[in-house]
Amino acid sequence: MKKMVISFSGIVLLGIFSLTEVSAQDFYSQKVRERLDILSSNYAEGDFNSKVIFLADQLVRNLDNRFKHEPVVVTTFVNLDNMKETSGFGRLIAEDLIHELQVRGWKVFDIRLAKDIVVKPQGEFSITRDIRNIRNYYKVSSVITGTYAITTNAVIVNARVIDVKTGVVVSSGQVVFPIEEVSSLLADRTSSGATIRIKGEY
Numbered sequence: 125m126k127k128m129v130i131s132f133s134g135i136v137l138l139g140i141f142s143l144t145e146v147s148a149q150d151f152y153s154q155k156v157r158e159r160l161d162i163l164s165s166n167y168a169e170g171d172f173n174s175k176v177i178f179l180a181d182q183l184v185r186n187l188d189n190r191f192k193h194e195p196v197v198v199t200t201f202v203n204l205d206n207m208k209e210t211s212g213f214g215r216l217i218a219e220d221l222i223h224e225l226q227v228r229g230w231k232v233f234d235i236r237l238a239k240d241i242v243v244k245p246q247g248e249f250s251i252t253r254d255i256r257n258i259r260n261y262y263k264v265s266s267v268i269t270g271t272y273a274i275t276t277n278a279v280i281v282n283a284r285v286i287d288v289k290t291g292v293v294v295s296s297g298q299v300v301f302p303i304e305e306v307s308s309l310l311a312d313r314t315s316s317g318a319t320i321r322i323k324g325e326y
Contacts, residue, residue, distance in 0.1 A: 270282060
């Protein structure tokens, strides 16, 4: 009888743990499916900021739990059609995203203040960076990189949080800007150009 009670208790506990695991998975799936809205503004600058907030919210919501509260580096966003090209738009997206992630509790490093890291006058490009340098100097677990694609009526921005050890995308986000809102920023296009090596303490 005692053995039967113990066995029954084990089955009950196993069932509870299974239900807890399923419930956690369902909760996470439901959370990911929840709608995120873009706040409206009466000013173009406000609309721009609202879209970056929307992008940051996606990255936070979709992030793999293993990477929460880990140090991260944000790099300049680049033109999808030319990965060596950025613009005022790509630089501003990165700048605003650094702020939005920082206020959400992320530990964000500005690699432009690092020693012995190559920085281009037009902005840093993650695709040309030595990831090992970033990992060694900052002990970061991930890098946030992004691209933008220019169409006739809009600019589509995609951001990714990438595990520096494996290259696996651990979170992502997307937002669309009307072309008329950002055309002046896109006009300020720059190629990779010459590089500057920053040395010194950070």
